[in-house]
Amino acid sequence: MTSICALIVDDSSVMRKIVERSLRQAGIELSEVMEAGSGVEALAALKNKKPDLILSDINMPAMNGLEFVKKLQDVAGMKDVPVVMITTEASEAHVVEALSYGAKGYIRKPFTPEQVKEHVLPLVKKQ
Amino acid sequence: MITTTGLTINLPGASWINYMHASLDEVFSMMLGVKVTPCEGPEVTAELTAMVGLAGSLCGLFTIRCSSATGSILAEKMLGTPECEDQVLDALGEICNMLAGSFKSRIPEIADTCMLSVPTTIAGSNYHVHAHRGGQRHETLVKCDDQLLQVILHVNC
Numbered sequence: 001m002t003s004i005c006a007l008i009v010d011d012s013s014v015m016r017k018i019v020e021r022s023l024r025q026a027g028i029e030l031s032e033v034m035e036a037g038s039g040v041e042a043l044a045a046l047k048n049k050k051p052d053l054i055l056s057d058i059n060m061p062a063m064n065g066l067e068f069v070k071k072l073q074d075v076a077g078m079k080d081v082p083v084v085m086i087t088t089e090a091s092e093a094h095v096v097e098a099l100s101y102g103a104k105g106y107i108r109k110p111f112t113p114e115q116v117k118e119h120v121l122p123l124v125k126k127q
Numbered sequence: 128m129i130t131t132t133g134l135t136i137n138l139p140g141a142s143w144i145n146y147m148h149a150s151l152d153e154v155f156s157m158m159l160g161v162k163v164t165p166c167e168g169p170e171v172t173a174e175l176t177a178m179v180g181l182a183g184s185l186c187g188l189f190t191i192r193c194s195s196a197t198g199s200i201l202a203e204k205m206l207g208t209p210e211c212e213d214q215v216l217d218a219l220g221e222i223c224n225m226l227a228g229s230f231k232s233r234i235p236e237i238a239d240t241c242m243l244s245v246p247t248t249i250a251g252s253n254y255h256v257h258a259h260r261g262g263q264r265h266e267t268l269v270k271c272d273d274q275l276l277q278v279i280l281h282v283n284c
Binding site: 011012013014015017018059060061087088089090091092093108109110111112 | 153154157158202205206213214217218220221224225227228229232238239240242243244245246
């Protein structure tokens, strides 16, 4: 597997670090990690670089994760980037909404590195 | 029994605490790699506070309080070495967020219809929380590697 660029979107810098660590523990080699604290920041970051994978929280100020995933579908060249939601909001309604907007996976916080591996590795291997 | 926004949640008082303990077990074992045990003891020196609001089918506030030393130890268990006080508060906010999420997911009546706020954190102890009149307060004290953590759930009726 080649190394990838991941965009981690979460308003908590602590959680961004934990997600990055979990990706590395899952055996995913990261050539670059882009970080954003909201959907707005994430969309701005995507103007500079296209990541290979996006992991996004839902509950965030400015623009939440569901709005971000929805808007992502309208950004040229981003439709094929797999998005995995990592969030405490794991209600069925949220999962269905996120998947309908194009998210490819859903991980509920709290999570283990094994769960990250299970949900993310197949998406990375496809690339 | 709690009636909130037209929904009746039939839970004896002990059940709220049991759900809080189950959430503490889940979050601390998965994210910090430690076990928490309920305990009785002195008042927590509440120098750090994290809060997450609940709105929708259940309205209230989930709060955790601890000393600065405990906050640093918890952040260290999550992160390795926290770089500054902001990261300690951020870590505490995330712990509270996950506790509130885990808690609501255990109660089918509210799992899909109760929303969480983003966490709010406070450094310092000179404040008062004015809870909604007629609400319920459920509180537990837990120990994690000899560190005390107070967990409070205010439920508005």
